[in-house]
Amino acid sequence: MRESIHTKSLNFKLWTYFMIFAAIIMILLWLLQIVFINSYYETMKINEIRKIGNELVSIYGTEDFEQQLLEKSFSEGIVINILDQNGSVVYPLDIMDLVRRPRLQSAAFSEFLNKLYITEENFTVYTRSHESLDAETIVYGAILQNENSPNYFLFINTMLEPIDSTVNVLKNQLVIITIISLILSMGLSLFLSRKLSRPITRLTTSAKGLGEGRYDIEFKKGDYLEVDNLADTLNQATSELKKSEELRRDFIANVTHDLKTPLTLIKSYGEMVRDISGDNPEKREAHLNTIIQETDRLSRLVDDMLDLTKVQSELREMKVEKFDILEETNSVLERFSYFREQEGFQISVEAHGDTNIHGDRLKISQAIYNLINNSINYSLLDKKIIINVDGQESRVKFSIKDFGQGILEEEKDYIWDRYYRGGKSHTRKKAGSGIGLSLVKSIVQAHNGQVGVESKAGEGSLFWFILPRNMNE
Ligand code: ADP
Numbered sequence: 444m445r446e447s448i449h450t451k452s453l454n455f456k457l458w459t460y461f462m463i464f465a466a467i468i469m470i471l472l473w474l475l476q477i478v479f480i481n482s483y484y485e486t487m488k489i490n491e492i493r494k495i496g497n498e499l500v501s502i503y504g505t506e507d508f509e510q511q512l513l514e515k516s517f518s519e520g521i522v523i524n525i526l527d528q529n530g531s532v533v534y535p536l537d538i539m540d541l542v543r544r545p546r547l548q549s550a551a552f553s554e555f556l557n558k559l560y561i562t563e564e565n566f567t568v569y570t571r572s573h574e575s576l577d578a579e580t581i582v583y584g585a586i587l588q589n590e591n592s593p594n595y596f597l598f599i600n601t602m603l604e605p606i607d608s609t610v611n612v613l614k615n616q617l618v619i620i621t622i623i624s625l626i627l628s629m630g631l632s633l634f635l636s637r638k639l640s641r642p643i644t645r646l647t648t649s650a651k652g653l654g655e656g657r658y659d660i661e662f663k664k665g666d667y668l669e670v671d672n673l674a675d676t677l678n679q680a681t682s683e684l685k686k687s688e689e690l691r692r693d694f695i696a697n698v699t700h701d702l703k704t705p706l707t708l709i710k711s712y713g714e715m716v717r718d719i720s721g722d723n724p725e726k727r728e729a730h731l732n733t734i735i736q737e738t739d740r741l742s743r744l745v746d747d748m749l750d751l752t753k754v755q756s757e758l759r760e761m762k763v764e765k766f767d768i769l770e771e772t773n774s775v776l777e778r779f780s781y782f783r784e785q786e787g788f789q790i791s792v793e794a795h796g797d798t799n800i801h802g803d804r805l806k807i808s809q810a811i812y813n814l815i816n817n818s819i820n821y822s823l824l825d826k827k828i829i830i831n832v833d834g835q836e837s838r839v840k841f842s843i844k845d846f847g848q849g850i851l852e853e854e855k856d857y858i859w860d861r862y863y864r865g866g867k868s869h870t871r872k873k874a875g876s877g878i879g880l881s882l883v884k885s886i887v888q889a890h891n892g893q894v895g896v897e898s899k900a901g902e903g904s905l906f907w908f909i910l911p912r913n914m915n916e
Contacts, residue, residue, distance in 0.1 A: 452636075452640075453639055453643075454633070454636040454637075454640065456636075457632040457636040457639075458629065458633065458636065460632070461628035461631060461632040462625070468624070469617070469621045469624065472620070473617060476610075476613045477613060477614055477617070480606065480609075480610055480613075481606065481610075484603075485570070485581075488601075488603060489568050489581055492568060492583045492599055492601060493568050493583060495515055495519060495583075495599065496568070496583040496584075496585055496597060496599050497566060497585070498511075499512065499515065499523070499585075499597060500585045500587065500597060503587045503597075509534070512525075512534065513535075519601075520601070521599055521600065523597070523598070523599050524547075524598040524600070525595050525596070525597060526546075526552070526595065526598050527595055527596075528593045528594070530546045530547040530549065530552035531545070531546040532545045532547070533595060548574075554571065555582065555584050558582075559586065559596070565585060565586055566584065566585035566586075567582075567584045568582070568583050569582055570603060573602075578603070580600055580601065580602055581600070581601050581603055582600055583597070583598070583599035584597065584598055584599075638666065639667075641665070641666075642663075642664075642665025642666060642670040645665070646662055646663075646665075646670070646674060649661070649662050649663070649677075650662075650677065653677075653681055658681060658688060661678065661681075662681070686860070687861070690861060690862040690863060690877075691862065693862060693864070693877075702744065705737035705738070705740050705741045706737075706741070708733065708737045709738060712730045712733050712734045712737075713734060716730050747879070761802075761803040761806070761889060762803050763801055763803060763914065764801070764802075764803075764804055765799060765800070766799065766800070766802070766804045766807075767798050767799050768798045768799075768800060768832050768839050768910075769794045769832045771807060771811060772792060772811055772830060772832055772841070775811050775812050775815060776790060776792070779816075782819050786826065787826050788819060788828060789826060789828065790828045790829075790830065791828070792830045792831075792832070793831045794831070794832045794834075795831075795832075795833050796833065796835065798832045799839075799912070800838075800839050800911075800912050800913075801912065801913050801914060802890050802910060802914055803886075803890070806886045806889070807890070807910070809882065810883040811841065813879040813880065814843050814883060814906050815828070815830070816879065817879055817880070817906070818843050818844075818845035818847070818904075818906075819845075821845065821847040822845050822847035822848075823846075823847050823848055825846040825847070825903075827845070828843065828844065828845050829843070829844045830844075831843075837911060837912050838909050838910060838911050839910055839912060840907060840908070841907065841909075841910075842905055842906065842907035843905070843906050843907075844905040845903050845904055845905075847903055848900070848901065848903075849898045849899050849900040849901050849902050850896065850900060850904055851865070851900050852900075855896060855898065858880050859880050859881055859883075859884045859894070860877075860881060861877070861878060862881075863877050863880075863881075864877035883906075883908065887908045887910065890910050890911070891910075891914050891915070892908055892909050892910040892911060892914075893908065893909050894906075895907055895908075
């Protein structure tokens with residue numbers, strides 16, 4: 444398969460970076476090794492000679508001096524002379540020299556003196572071209588102070604050897620290195636980009652599948668940690684998607700059923716009133732009551748659905764105030780007085796400690812309302828409900844216990860999910876939307892609290908939530 448090169452692809456980017464990197468290294472090498480090498484070499488050499496000269500000056504007058512002159516001139520391959528005021532060599536001298544009295548060329552000597560006298564330091568280093576050899580030399584000069592006779596001069600002279608041949612060798616080598624490193628970086632970038640992009644391409648293919656609605660797809664892990672993390676996150680997202688897709692389907696099935704039943708009833712009772720019971724006040728009243736009840740049920744259902752969206756968007760902006768959960772519980776309970784007075788429910792409230800918290804009063808009361816509503820809905824013959832509000836050190840625990848139908852073990856994990864409704868076959872009395880508990884959970888979590896349930900099927904349930912006294916601590 445031939446892939447066309449895309450300038451935004453990992454392949455191309457890596458290749459470019461590698462090339463830039465190789466090019467920078469090569470340019471640096473060329474600059475240092477070829478372009479600047481002459482001046483670099485000259486500076487180095489001058490520093491070296493200056494160091495030797497200064498060392499010798501510093502030991503002038505000691506016994507070691509002459510020995511050092513000899514050693515340095517041999518080991519470094521340089522000419523070291525001591526000159527007197529006339530430029531005549533006073534060291535080194537052999538027997539013949541006593542006769543020949545060698546001295547520095549007068550032009551060279553006067554340049555030497557000039558340089559030495561205009562410098563502010565007590566030595567000088569300079570380059571000069573040799574008259575007969577056609578070569579550059581480095582000259583070092585310093586004054587050697589004598590106590591009772593005129594001063595001498597230390598004169599060091601060395602050739603600045605031409606390094607052109609070395610530069611040529613280096614040039615050749617650099618050309619080879621440049622070619623090899625360009626080829627290597629091309630190969631390496633290709634290899635690396637393949638290796639890096641393979642798992643990403645694989646994830647993309649899986650993601651496309653997911654986009655087409657295949658929720659059973661699995662994101663395979665790759666060869667490195669970042670891809671593993673991405674695959675984990677995507678797998679998690681897929682399973683959440685799958686779950687909410689299932690819930691959505693269930694919800695639609697439930698809601699259409701729940702909407703349809705009251706609508707059918709309303710319609711048929713309406714027809715009955717029109718056709719049959721219109722003249723019979725007792726029957727008409729009974730039928731109209733059914734219509735009203737069913738309408739109420741419908742509007743409750745719609746309210747629930749609206750609540751969820753509303754509360755979830757409102758959770759982002761909470762109105763935090765200090766309030767008493769116990770007081771709030773009692774005021775919510777007032778809305779259930781019908782069940783206590785007419786349906787025989789016994790609802791008791793126990794409280795301990797300080798039950799004040801900082802939180803969104805309206806939302807917490809909505810959570811309490813939903814829990815009480817569920818306990819009433821799912822109670823069977825035993826219509827006892829016990830509410831406990833327990834103020835602990837830094838938190839308040841609310842719990843509500845009923846003795847109703849309870850929850851199957853396998854359902855416990857799902858009841859908090861949006862749209863989940865227990866026991867697929869719903870009795871009409873318990874027609875709900877599956878939203879109540881998911882609301883409770885969202886509200887409590889928005890307050891940094893926890894929710895939970897303890898229950899045994901057939902024996903009843905205990906729902907609880909714990910809120911920190913101060914939600915931001
Ligand atoms: P709804 O009550 O509208 O179905 P909820 O989210 O309030 O939705 O509850 C989800 C499910 O949890 C219910 O369908 C029910 O099966 C179970 N449930 C909730 N509260 C209780 C309770 N007190 N006792 C037994 N089951 C409960």
